[in-house]
Amino acid sequence: MKNIFLMLAFFSFCQLSMGQESSPPISTDGKGLSDSEFLLAKEGYLKMSYSEAYITHRKATLLMIDKLGEYDNEAFLTFFRTDENFSKWISENLKSTKFKSPEEAIELRKLMIDTQEKMIKENAEAFEFLWRATLEQGVEILKPDRLTTSEIDEMQK
Secondary structure, X not given: OHHHHHHHHHHHHHHHHOOOOOOOOOOOOOOOOOHHHHHHHHHHHHHHOOOHHHHHHHHHHHHHHHHHOOXXXXXXXXXXXXXXXXXXXXXXXXXHOOOOOHHHHHHHHHHHHXXXXXXXXXXXXXXXXXXXXXXXXXXXXXXXXXXXXHHHHHHHO
């Protein structure tokens, strides 16, 4: 379930960062990527998964999931979309989370957004391919997102 949430959250953040709030995160036209584009997309995304921005983003996302606890994925994506919605939600629901203060949660969300924007900017081609990929191709491209926290720690060594 966490992997599904991570993918949904990641696509939601990416869409907002790229100004694509209303477009689907992965191609639904059935065409997808050519074999050479698919290979480039996988290589580009894997290379990105070793970057400092990706590792920081991934750890921040996992920490956010842990500190938020149980929640409805759809509701989360709704309140997470804007600074105002998130600030209001976290202030009203702080006691049901593991955050010590609303500021702690707001700072973590900002870190997630900043590192995601950096990843997208530095890996524009990989993300362009990802948006045009079929669902099956997207799942394969996003395999690095299924790494465990200990595997991420190993990548940093």
